[in-house]
Amino acid sequence: MSKAITSRATDYSQWYNDLVLRGELADYSAVRGCMVIKPYGYALWENMRDALDKMFKDTGHVNAYFPLFVPKSLFEAEEKNAEGFAKECAIVTHYRLKADPDRKGKLMVDPEAKLEEELVVRPTSEAIIWSTYKGWIQSYRDLPILVNQWANVVRWEMRTRLFLRTAEFLWQEGHTAHATRDEAIEETVKMLHVYADFVENWMAVPVIKGVKTANERFAGAEDTYCIEALMQDGKALQAGTSHFLGQNFAKAFDVKFSDKENKLDYVWATSWGVSTRLIGALVMAHSDDQGLVLPPRIAPNQVVIVPIYKGDEQKAQIDERVALLMNEMKAAGIRVKYDNSDQARPGWKFAEYEMKGVPVRLAIGARDLENNVVEVARRDEQTKSTVSLDGIVGHIQSLLSEIQQHLFDKAKRFQQTHITRADSWAEFEQLLEEKGGFISAHWDGTSETEEAIKEKTKATIRCIPLENDQEEGVCILSGKPSIQRVLFARAY
RNA sequence: CGGGACGUAGCGCAGCCCGGUAGCGCACUUGCAUGGGGUGCAAGGGGUCGCUAGUUCGAAUCUAGUCGUCCCGACCA
Numbered sequence: 356m357s358k359a360i361t362s363r364a365t366d367y368s369q370w371y372n373d374l375v376l377r378g379e380l381a382d383y384s385a386v387r388g389c390m391v392i393k394p395y396g397y398a399l400w401e402n403m404r405d406a407l408d409k410m411f412k413d414t415g416h417v418n419a420y421f422p423l424f425v426p427k428s429l430f431e432a433e434e435k436n437a438e439g440f441a442k443e444c445a446i447v448t449h450y451r452l453k454a455d456p457d458r459k460g461k462l463m464v465d466p467e468a469k470l471e472e473e474l475v476v477r478p479t480s481e482a483i484i485w486s487t488y489k490g491w492i493q494s495y496r497d498l499p500i501l502v503n504q505w506a507n508v509v510r511w512e513m514r515t516r517l518f519l520r521t522a523e524f525l526w527q528e529g530h531t532a533h534a535t536r537d538e539a540i541e542e543t544v545k546m547l548h549v550y551a552d553f554v555e556n557w558m559a560v561p562v563i564k565g566v567k568t569a570n571e572r573f574a575g576a577e578d579t580y581c582i583e584a585l586m587q588d589g590k591a592l593q594a595g596t597s598h599f600l601g602q603n604f605a606k607a608f609d610v611k612f613s614d615k616e617n618k619l620d621y622v623w624a625t626s627w628g629v630s631t632r633l634i635g636a637l638v639m640a641h642s643d644d645q646g647l648v649l650p651p652r653i654a655p656n657q658v659v660i661v662p663i664y665k666g667d668e669q670k671a672q673i674d675e676r677v678a679l680l681m682n683e684m685k686a687a688g689i690r691v692k693y694d695n696s697d698q699a700r701p702g703w704k705f706a707e708y709e710m711k712g713v714p715v716r717l718a719i720g721a722r723d724l725e726n727n728v729v730e731v732a733r734r735d736e737q738t739k740s741t742v743s744l745d746g747i748v749g750h751i752q753s754l755l756s757e758i759q760q761h762l763f764d765k766a767k768r769f770q771q772t773h774i775t776r777a778d779s780w781a782e783f784e785q786l787l788e789e790k791g792g793f794i795s796a797h798w799d800g801t802s803e804t805e806e807a808i809k810e811k812t813k814a815t816i817r818c819i820p821l822e823n824d825q826e827e828g829v830c831i832l833s834g835k836p837s838i839q840r841v842l843f844a845r846a847y
Numbered sequence: 848c849g850g851g852a853c854g855u856a857g858c859g860c861a862g863c864c865c866g867g868u869a870g871c872g873c874a875c876u877u878g879c880a881u882g883g884g885g886u887g888c889a890a891g892g893g894g895u896c897g898c899u900a901g902u903u904c905g906a907a908u909c910u911a912g913u914c915g916u917c918c919c920g921a922c923c924a
Binding site: 366368369372383387443508510512513514519520524526573592594595596628630632663664666669699700702703704705706707718720722723730813847 | 848881882884885915916917919921923924
């Protein structure tokens with residue numbers, strides 16, 4: 356294994372792959388398009404999941420679990436949703452294998468075991484969930500239903516990339532049911548803010564909140580709200596979506612309720628999700644050419660302690676002192692790892708934990724013990740300092756917050772300096788080629804123009820920002836009148 | 848699905864053009880030394896060269912086919 360990873364400047368895609376593989380977040384698997392999430396990557400996901408889960412529960416949601424399989428007849432009920440996902444569905448057609456008479460010891464699909472009705476492996480769960488909600492909802496008293504599920508879904512993508520786009524991925528999907536349109540919209544927006552809060556304050560990745568245009572809208576939604584993040588190569592990444600589904604699914608699955616006046620109406624719906632893709636966003640937002648850089652709030656290990664010793668006697672002394680320190684740090688809620696394995700030497704460990712993005716590294720040797728100090732190294736800035744062991748826990752705590760803030764500020768600066776206004780087509784094209792990032796420009800509001808711009812430049816409208824300034828102008832492509840600027844970018 | 852690249856030891860690669868007893872680095876095992884930024888020395892173990900056919904006295908190498916993976920694009924979270 357070579358020591359260095361590919362630099363961002365050399366090959367951004369390769370850099371990203373190197374980070375994921377060498378940082379031991381994930382690995383390629385025996386299944387095309389599917390990845391193995393390794394323990395370190397899964398620990399990261401668990402931290403993200405736990406934080407989000409708490410936020411969902413704090414906003415009144417509960418978890419449930421629905422089946423992986425969706426009968427085809429249910430899947431096709433909401434036509435736009437079905438059509439949108441049809442070309443990337445895995446289908447179960449049989450339920451049994453049998454010995455292959457032509458190939459000794461091998462198996463074949465038993466043609467006798469064909470299913471009456473094919474099962475679609477869920478690419479998303481609106482269909483199975485709304486067919487279930489039909490049985491749960493009769494009255495306004497049954498509403499709202501605020502359910503989330505943590506699950507895996509399958510989308511048979513033609514081209515996959517670790518975390519960013521895999522055939523199977525882990526996510527959460529919230530599916531709520533409401534008595535009124537306004538309440539459903541309020542829920543949709545509320546969850547968008549929850550996502551933004553999480554991504555910015557836990558992952559330290561700044562996002563832009565907005566609404567998708569009709570072209571980019573979720574299949575079956577009336578409105579799709581999104582948070583968009585910017586990666587270091589200037590491409591945008593959709594980090595989360597929240598959909599106002601109107602009454603589309605209620606109508607498709609005949610889910611009606613009686614209101615206070617005993618009038619029947621269809622239920623209003625939302626759905627919202629974020630996935631393991633967020634890990635891809637995290638990697639691309641903060642990491643550098645030395646490896647991963649993880650924000651303290653979700654890093655599996657916030658601190659790693661590396662002992663430096665000669666001989667067993669010194670090691671024992673350091674072990675003893677570090678044991679005390681570990682207890683203090685754990686009591687203070689710090690996720691800390693002590694790597695006193697004799698398998699690798701300090702220099703190797705330093706490089707390893709840098710690769711894995713551990714925010715703070717402490718090195719402690721016999722000399723330090725004598726002086727009652729420890730060497731503190733921070734991953735984000737690659738700086739080191741010597742700090743007294745007295746009050747070290749408080750120091751580490753504030754250092755972790757400082758790093759968290761620093762990562763966010765740095766990413767925020769990058770985002771702010773990469774939102775550029777374009778007022779002519781030439782300027783627009785030039786910005787896309789030379790600078791990247793979000794381009795704020797006027798658009799005439801038509802799908803045709805959006806499509807044409809995508810065709811010409813591969814840039815799409817990432818979103819119409821919430822609380823967007825209304826400003827008269829002319830569309831950069833068509834020259835027709837426009838009432839506001841929207842954000843364009845090339846995207847993952 | 849189109850374009851490109853690649854399948855040789857656990858990982859990364861050379862060898863292939865010009866056929867002749869499979870090699871390098873890392874990792875692994877053992878020992879000694881070493882230990883404040885990917886340790887040094889020494890001795891070892893491990894591969895029917897993706898698969899199938901063909902050409903040949905002889906194939907990692909040539910031919911045909913096949914399977915798979917990655918990268919770029921179209922599609923998408």
